[in-house]
Structures are given as structure tokens and as C-alpha cells.
Amino acid sequence: MGKEIENENWVNKVRAEENRQKDRLNSCPFRMKYHIMPPVGWLNDPNGLCQFQGTYQAYFQYSPLSVNGGGGFWGHCTSQDLLHWQYQDPVLTTDRPEDRSGVYSGSALIEDGTMYLFYTGNVKLPGDYDYIDEGRISSQLMVSSKDGQHMSEKTVLLGMKDYPEDMTAHIRDPKVWKDQGHYYMILGARKRDFDGDRRRDTGCALVYVSDDKKQWKLDHEILPKENFGYMWECPDLFELDGEKILSYCPQGLPAEPERCQNLYQSGYSILTNGETPEKTFREWDLGFDFYAPQTFEDENGRRILIGWAGVPDTIETHRNLSVQNGWQHCLTIPRELHTENGAVYQRPVCEIDTLSWKQEEGTHCSFEREMVKIETTLQDGIPAEIRIGTEENGLMIHMEADRIQMTFLNKKGEPSACGGGRAIRIGRTASEIRHAFVLIDNSIAEIFVNDGEVVMTTRIYLEEPERMITVNGCRTCEIWKTEE
Structure with a gap:
């Protein structure tokens, strides 16, 4: 099926490209210190997030040979503190018939000293297909590892014959976990549906055991009771503070002035009391650059989320100016999750506090390539x-009041x-804004309002x-810069 994939020396090929562009990337003014970036080329979805043998492992969709993406590899990096990341060689590529068009997103399961990685193998057949019902083959595969770097042979777990007949070929992004002696896998899916001659597919998730x-x-x-997007990507199902949380990326939601403002959305629904997902849906992040988040539980029992600081198919609306320097995209700072007031709150991991910080004087300063944090409290009734x-x-x-606006105008x-087309x-917020925390790491800004609501x-x-920072109207303001 298709031409044979030549991959005997794929790791060396990636290393050669990374080394060829090393000086160019190191001199790029937009590289960050504490965020996962591609060593070269393109990065998107975080994959296989876990803590294994005491070390944090992050994999990601990686296209080292093209700054505009196209898949091909799972990149890999490791960390002891979720902030300082060491890049490793990529661990997966398209080397068998079931994944020859892409090693798509997936997850990690740690058990008995072994890491198990699950991912979607994608195949797009050449020809005149719609690639919805025909021309696409989606398989779920597994590999295992004793060190997080060297992988076993691939095992095919599920293929097109194993999915419900009313599903399209869009089934992907396995998240796997163990509960009460059984293993569960949730997959994002697109359920086939029509309104007369008009296609009206329904996004949903499939849970296997x-x-x-x-x-x-x-x-x-x-399934939603009412149509809620035509495809759900990157599903994640977990318990947090006694609540059952479904995280997913519904594609095809209509834009609203203060909701669903991006082309594709990422959010969560609380399903504890059997609610239909669309009724409790909230977006994880209301900024320009957030998609495909994945969570994991670390060895201290924390539920940590990392997202892709990007959105698919945005070339017509906004751009990343790092492309001219041979790379594009990054992942977000890792965020600790907890529930409060019927919502999930996100805060930067507490390891942020262990960095060496120096406080600036006043409410105006310049910055270079260090990380900056801005902590403010607001005055009642006064805009900031x-x-x-x-x-x-x-x-x-x-x-101002309960409204936050972020603008590049x-x-x-x-x-x-500097916004590359972002506007x-x-x-x-549920009540008035009382506190804002901003992290800046060179070319990314992450804003946490009311402790991450x-x-x-x-x-x-x-x-x-x-590179200037100016703060006005706040009751208190502290600006700090790292000294590393």
C-alpha cells in the first residue's frame, strides 16, 4: 500500500538537520528559556506526558524537516522540574504500513517499571477521496519502553473494523488509563450524520476497555444530546477533586463575541452528575494560541496540564514570526489543576517559585530574554x-469589572x-477581577486571572x-525577572 518508507537512518537525518540549523536557531531573538520548543522546524500537540522513574517526559508532534508542519515524528524532551527541558532524539516515526502518513497524537501509561505509549497511525490513500468516509485509515498502536527513549516493536490494537459502523474515518488521539484492574482508552471521533443532502456530522468520543x-x-x-461540533480531538477523561472531567477539542463550534473566538476550541465538561457535555462546556484558555491540551498525574498526585501554544489552520488569520528563523510553535508552561466554584482553575506549576527572581522597582521596566512575572491586585471599580x-x-x-480584553491594536x-495578525x-470572570498574574518568556505571554479562573x-x-512593561491602575503591582 503506497511506496515503501525509507527510515533506516531517520534519527541521524533529524540530528543532521538540527545541527545544520543550530546556530541560526540559537541566534533567534524569539527563543524561550522555560518552554518546550522544537529544536528546529515545527511542533504541535503534546503527547505521552508523564513522570517516569522520577523524570518528567514530554513528547510532541514534531516536523524537523519543515517549518510548516506535516508530521512524521514524536519529538522528546525530559525535565527534573518541568521548567528546564533537555531535548532527546525523537522516538517514533512513520515506519510501518499502518502509520505511513503520520504518527499522530497519543498518551503514556506507566505500569510496573515500563512505559507504554499509545498513538494513532494515520494513512491517507492517494486518489480522489473525501478523506472523511473514504481514503483515510485510522489505527491505534502501542509501543513500550524501559527508559522512555528506546521503543519496542509496534503493536496494532484497533483498526477500522473495530469502530462503530456509523463513525467516519476520523478516529484518533488515544488517552489510556487504568481503573480498578481494567484499562480504558478514550478516542476522539466524528459520527456520520446528514440533514437531507447536507452533511451534519457529530463530534463524540469512544471509550474502549x-x-x-x-x-x-x-x-x-x-455523545452530546445536541450537535456540538463535527469532530472531537484530543479527548482526556480524568477525576479531579471528586469531579469527573472530560477534556476535548470540539471542532466546528460557531464563534461568539466572548466565547469560541478561535477557529477551533479546547475545553472541558464536568460530567460528575451525568450532564450532557455541551451543557457544562468551558474553554481552557481564551487566548489566541491554545489547543490540544493533555493532562497527567505526577508522582506527587498533582494533575498537570500542558497545551500546544498554537491553533491549527490559522495561516489566514495570524502568523508566527519565528518562521523566518526556521522554527514555529511551543508548548505552554505546565499548569496545576484544581476545582473551585464549579470550574477547573489553572495555575503555573509551583516550581516557578524555585527560580531565582529579582524584583524590579516601580511599574515600568524593560526586559530582555529572562522570564518575567507580573503580579497585580486591582482596585474596586478602577480599570487596570x-x-x-x-x-x-x-x-x-x-x-475592568468582570471583563478582560487582550488586544494587539x-x-x-x-x-x-508584534502580534503577527492577532487582534x-x-x-x-464569574465575579469582579481582583488579581492577575502574567508570565512572559520572550515570545509567549500567559495570563492567569483570579487565580486561574x-x-x-x-x-x-x-x-x-x-521590550517594555508598563502597568497602570492597579492597587498593587510587583514585577519580577529571573536571574538565570
């Missing part, structure tokens, strides 16, 4: 603003160059003379 990680059978489907950049070229964060209403995003992530591309 196994006793041995190899033989799987369908346990149940998670945080500007990153200059009046002519910067990001303005405006907070200057005072004349013209788009700021406005708006969020609302609302989060906004954006990329920002400032030249060094424009």
Missing part, C-alpha cells in the same frame, strides 16, 4: 492595564506588528528595543 492492553472492545460512547511592548507596537491587557486601531480576545495565552514577537 481491555484486561491486557492488547485486546480492546467498545465500552460506551460519549498592563502593556507589553510600546504604544505603537505591543500587547494591551485591559481589565494600537491607539489608532491599527494592528501591532482581540475577550474573557469574563480565566487563562489567556498568546505569542508575541517584540524586537529587543520594544
Whole structure:
């Protein structure tokens, strides 16, 4: 089926490309210190997040040979503290018939000193197909590892014959966990449906069960009562503080002024009391750059989330200015999750506090390539603003009452160059905004409002003379910079 894949020396090929562009990337003014980036080329979804043998492992969709993506590898990096990451060789590539068009997203399960990785093998057949019902083959595969780096032979677990007949060929992104002696796998899916001659597919999730990680059978489907997007990607099902949480990326939701503002959304639903998912859906992040999050539980019992600081198919709306330097995209800072007031709150992992910080004086300063954190409290009834950049070229964060607005427009209403085409995003809190925490790591800003009730992530591309921070209207403000 198709041409044979030549991959005998694929690791050496990747190393050669990374080494060839090393000096170019190291001199790029937009590289970050504490975020996972591609060593070269393109990065998207986080995969296989876990803590294994005491070390944090993060895998990701990696295209080292193309800055515009296209898949082909699982990249890999490791960390002891979730902030300082060491890049390793990629661990998976397209080397068998079931994954020859892509080693798509998946997850990790740790058991008895072994890591098991599950992922989707994608095949797109050449020809005149719609690639919805025909021309696409989606399989779920597994590998194992004793060190997180060297993988076993691949085992095919599920193929097209194992999915319900009313599903399209879009079935992917396995998340696997163990509960009460059984293994469970949740898959994102697209259920076939029509309204007359008009296609009206329904996003959903499929949950499979196994006793041995190899033989799987369908346990149940998670379906909305009302159509809620045509495809659900990157599903994740977990318990947090006694609540049953479904995380997923529903594609095809209509945009609203203060909701679903991106082309594709990422969010969660609380299913504890049997609610239908669309009724309790909340977005994880209201910024320009967030998609495909995955969570895991570390050895201390923390539920940690990492997302892709990007969104698919945005070339027509906004760009990443690092492309000119041979790379594109990053992952978010790892975030600890907890529930509060019927919602999931996100905060940067506490390891942030272990960095060496130096406080700046006042509410105005410049910055270079160090990480910056801004901590503010607001005054009742008084608007507050945080500007990153200059009046002519910067990001303005405006907070007033229960509304936060993030904009790359200057005072004349013209788009700021540092936004690459990004314009406005708006969020609302349940009550008045009382606190905001902003992290800046060179070309990414992450805003946590009211202790993480609302989060906004954006990329920002400032030249060094424009790297200014100005805070106005806050009751208190502290600006800190790392000394590393």
C-alpha cells in the first residue's frame, strides 16, 4: 500500500538537520528559556506526558524537516522540574504500513517499571477521496519502553473494523488509563450524520476497555444530546477533586463575541452528575494560541496540564514570526489543576517559585530574554492595564469589572506588528477581577486571572528595543525577572 518508507537512518537525518540549523536557531531573538520548543522546524500537540522513574517526559508532534508542519515524528524532551527541558532524539516515526502518513497524537501509561505509549497511525490513500468516509485509515498502536527513549516493536490494537459502523474515518488521539484492574482508552471521533443532502456530522468520543492492553472492545460512547461540533480531538477523561472531567477539542463550534473566538476550541465538561457535555462546556484558555491540551498525574498526585501554544489552520488569520528563523510553535508552561466554584482553575506549576527572581522597582521596566512575572491586585471599580511592548507596537491587557480584553491594536486601531495578525480576545470572570498574574518568556505571554479562573495565552514577537512593561491602575503591582 503506497511506496515503501525509507527510515533506516531517520534519527541521524533529524540530528543532521538540527545541527545544520543550530546556530541560526540559537541566534533567534524569539527563543524561550522555560518552554518546550522544537529544536528546529515545527511542533504541535503534546503527547505521552508523564513522570517516569522520577523524570518528567514530554513528547510532541514534531516536523524537523519543515517549518510548516506535516508530521512524521514524536519529538522528546525530559525535565527534573518541568521548567528546564533537555531535548532527546525523537522516538517514533512513520515506519510501518499502518502509520505511513503520520504518527499522530497519543498518551503514556506507566505500569510496573515500563512505559507504554499509545498513538494513532494515520494513512491517507492517494486518489480522489473525501478523506472523511473514504481514503483515510485510522489505527491505534502501542509501543513500550524501559527508559522512555528506546521503543519496542509496534503493536496494532484497533483498526477500522473495530469502530462503530456509523463513525467516519476520523478516529484518533488515544488517552489510556487504568481503573480498578481494567484499562480504558478514550478516542476522539466524528459520527456520520446528514440533514437531507447536507452533511451534519457529530463530534463524540469512544471509550474502549481491555484486561491486557492488547485486546480492546467498545465500552460506551460519549455523545452530546445536541450537535456540538463535527469532530472531537484530543479527548482526556480524568477525576479531579471528586469531579469527573472530560477534556476535548470540539471542532466546528460557531464563534461568539466572548466565547469560541478561535477557529477551533479546547475545553472541558464536568460530567460528575451525568450532564450532557455541551451543557457544562468551558474553554481552557481564551487566548489566541491554545489547543490540544493533555493532562497527567505526577508522582506527587498533582494533575498537570500542558497545551500546544498554537491553533491549527490559522495561516489566514495570524502568523508566527519565528518562521523566518526556521522554527514555529511551543508548548505552554505546565499548569496545576484544581476545582473551585464549579470550574477547573489553572495555575503555573509551583516550581516557578524555585527560580531565582529579582524584583524590579516601580511599574515600568524593560526586559530582555529572562522570564518575567507580573503580579497585580486591582482596585474596586478602577480599570487596570498592563502593556507589553510600546504604544505603537505591543500587547494591551485591559481589565475592568468582570471583563478582560487582550488586544494587539494600537491607539489608532491599527494592528501591532508584534502580534503577527492577532487582534482581540475577550474573557469574563464569574465575579469582579481582583488579581492577575502574567508570565512572559520572550515570545509567549500567559495570563492567569483570579487565580486561574480565566487563562489567556498568546505569542508575541517584540524586537529587543520594544521590550517594555508598563502597568497602570492597579492597587498593587510587583514585577519580577529571573536571574538565570
